Every structure is written in C-alpha cells, then in structure tokens.
Amino acid sequence: MTITATAPRAAAYRGRLRWWTELPLIAVIYALYSGARLLVRGDVNDAVEHGADILHFEQLTHLDPERWFNQLFTHHAFLGVPADFAYASLHYVVTPSVLVWLWLRRPTHYRNARTWLMVSTLIGLVGFTVVPTAPPRLLPGAHGFMDTMAQYGSYGWWGTDASAPRGMGHLTNEYAAMPSLHVGWSLWCGIMLFRYGRNWFVRALGVIYPLMTAFVVMGTANHYLMDAAAGVATMGVGFLLAKPALRVVDGLQARVRRRLGTEPVHEAVVAVSVAPGASAAPADKQQAAAPGGAKVPAPRTVSVPPGAPDDPGRDPGAAGGSGAGRGERSRMS
Structure with a gap:
C-alpha cells in the first residue's frame, strides 16, 4: 500500500519568488x-x-x-x-x-x-x-x-x-x-x-x-x-x-x-519502507535532521508492504487482541 501526501506546490513555489528582485528585472x-x-x-x-x-x-x-x-x-x-x-x-x-x-x-x-x-x-x-x-x-x-x-x-x-x-x-x-x-x-x-x-x-x-x-x-x-x-x-x-x-x-x-556557502537545503522526498508488523509514525511527525541542524520536511511517500496494517499509526495487536483483528480482516477480504 502506498500513502501519498501532496504538498501545496503553488504556495511552496511562490516562496521562491521575490517581488523586490522581479520588479527590477x-x-x-x-x-x-x-x-x-x-x-x-x-x-x-x-x-x-x-x-x-x-x-x-x-x-x-x-x-x-x-x-x-x-x-x-x-x-x-x-x-x-x-x-x-x-x-x-x-x-x-x-x-x-x-x-x-x-x-x-x-x-x-x-x-x-x-x-x-x-x-x-x-x-x-x-x-x-x-x-x-x-x-x-x-x-x-x-x-x-x-x-x-x-x-x-x-x-x-x-x-x-x-x-x-x-x-x-x-x-x-x-x-x-x-x-x-x-x-x-x-x-x-x-x-x-x-x-x-x-x-x-x-x-x-x-x-x-x-x-x-x-x-x-x-x-x-x-x-x-x-x-x-x-x-x-x-x-x-x-x-x-x-x-x-x-x-x-x-x-x-x-x-x-x-562559492559563497549559502546554498539552501532543498526539500527532500523520502520513501519509507515499513516492515511487516512494524508501525509507521504519522507523516506530520516524521522529520529527518539535515546537516547543520536544519529540518527536512516530512516524507511525502510511505510504502507499506502487503500484510502490514492498513493504518500506519495503528498497533497491529490493537482492536480486540493480538490476532482477532487480523483474522477478522482476513475473513472480510
């Protein structure tokens, strides 16, 4: 299963434009x-x-x-x-x-x-x-x-x-x-x-x-x-x-x-693979540390192998015991 979060491209791109450079140009x-x-x-x-x-x-x-x-x-x-x-x-x-x-x-x-x-x-x-x-x-x-x-x-x-x-x-x-x-x-x-x-x-x-x-x-x-x-x-x-x-x-x-040492840290797109039985933290809490202490925005794409829980933030053993929830989902599918 793939979970995709789409960032607001227009707002992000507008942040790179500056009227005080565009007008003189x-x-x-x-x-x-x-x-x-x-x-x-x-x-x-x-x-x-x-x-x-x-x-x-x-x-x-x-x-x-x-x-x-x-x-x-x-x-x-x-x-x-x-x-x-x-x-x-x-x-x-x-x-x-x-x-x-x-x-x-x-x-x-x-x-x-x-x-x-x-x-x-x-x-x-x-x-x-x-x-x-x-x-x-x-x-x-x-x-x-x-x-x-x-x-x-x-x-x-x-x-x-x-x-x-x-x-x-x-x-x-x-x-x-x-x-x-x-x-x-x-x-x-x-x-x-x-x-x-x-x-x-x-x-x-x-x-x-x-x-x-x-x-x-x-x-x-x-x-x-x-x-x-x-x-x-x-x-x-x-x-x-x-x-x-x-x-x-x-x-x-x-x-x-x-040359000036001012190159900005670019936004990264990170693919995270979640092993069976593991849980993935919500996307809004996933952050990676970049060199110099800067934070990279949360990953946009999370790949979950077959058999893993549908909800990345949900514990596999939740909802009624260690195996009841998975058995019920299996019968429904």
Whole structure:
C-alpha cells in the first residue's frame, strides 16, 4: 500500500519568488526595450527602403491587407479612434497586468512565462537594430497610407509621432517596425490567458486580444502584415530558448551560492519502507535532521508492504487482541 501526501506546490513555489528582485528585472528589460527603440534609429533612407521592400513583397504575394484596413479606419472614426486608443495604451497595460496575474494566481508557471517574454523582447531588439524599418504611415505619399494617429490626434493624448504623448515624439524610434512586438506581446498574453484561464470569458479574451492587435497595428498604418508575422516568429524562437536560458541562469546561481556557502537545503522526498508488523509514525511527525541542524520536511511517500496494517499509526495487536483483528480482516477480504 502506498500513502501519498501532496504538498501545496503553488504556495511552496511562490516562496521562491521575490517581488523586490522581479520588479527590477522587469524594469531593466523594459528600459532596454525603450532605450533600444530610442538609440537605434538607423538611417532613415535605409528604413524607408526596407519598408517599401516589405510592401512590395506583400503585393507580389497578394498578402497586403494593411492598405484596406487603413482605409477602413481612416474613413470611419468610430473604428479609427478606438483603434488608436488601443494601439497607444493596451501594449503597455495588458502585458504587465497578465504578468501580475500569473504572479498571484499561477506562480508555478510565472517564471517560465516571464523568461519567455523577456527572451523574445531581447530578440525583437536585435531585429530593430539589424533591420530598421519605416512603418507604412512613414512611406512616401504615393503609397497611399494615412497616419490615423495624426488624423485622430485631437481625441487622445498622443501626437503625430507614433503613440508617444504630445511633445515626447523625439523620445521614440519610429523606425522600429520589424518585428512587431505589439503583436508578439499580445500573442504571449493571449496564450497565457487561454492556457491558464479557468472560465470561458478569460479564454475568449486570450483569442480575441492578439487578433484585435494585429488588425489595429495594420489599420493604424504602424505595421505591415510581415511585421506581425515576424512578431509571431520572434515569440516562437523565444519560447524555444526560454527553458535553456533558465537552466543557464539556475546553474550560475547555484555556482555562486556554492562559492559563497549559502546554498539552501532543498526539500527532500523520502520513501519509507515499513516492515511487516512494524508501525509507521504519522507523516506530520516524521522529520529527518539535515546537516547543520536544519529540518527536512516530512516524507511525502510511505510504502507499506502487503500484510502490514492498513493504518500506519495503528498497533497491529490493537482492536480486540493480538490476532482477532487480523483474522477478522482476513475473513472480510
């Protein structure tokens, strides 16, 4: 017979996470994201040429829906204004909110998810550096795109420089269109909501949000369809690299702890074999002494050979004499 006690994994894992280390880490990655967009401006002529090349390729393959969406948002303010608000805000609100939600409700999955997002963001920064790309709204007028952020600027806080607040356009890089991290981050949020949400509404949001973001970035003339596809590919590569990155980080941390002599005592899972006729102490009273006087949590698994008492804490001779209890159980079986 096997007796298994399941520990509260979520509570135990949350104890390993510290907000005072997580917040600075996330802040550093976000600062790199914002700083790289600002510093890596590239040559304007090269950026415009790259944008025109992407649009030309899409036209050759008949995969250029951004012009149709842009005309739709330009001609209908009831679509264009909400799209501009979504582009200017959701990217910076929904992603941190999902991170906090994972921290509070899914702590066992938080670290992998956070690492996936961060690795993908760093890959996106490489794309901004290597391939500076002008969005459709910054192509010459002959291409026919309208900047809806400028058209509906009187409705919101943004100016004519992408989604930057008025007067702060010089603090953003307008030639960081490839890949679209708006689409990449929204895909990450959608997967988290769909996978870990417990009701249909949250899961539906996980499907709707990335699709809506893709339509918005194309309709506002801030990204091409190829930018959106590159954002999805970036998240795919980040997903593949997240676990190896965590293994490297964990290995480095363990090495540093060993050198400093501060390596923690890990929880042990102990298998206890109980011989026939012997009694096993209750699981909550079984503790083993670890080096240095620390105590290891109680064993989680107790293996009892056939023929031993069903109740590990019960004396075999109890319940009516030395053999009566065992004989009665034998007849019942």
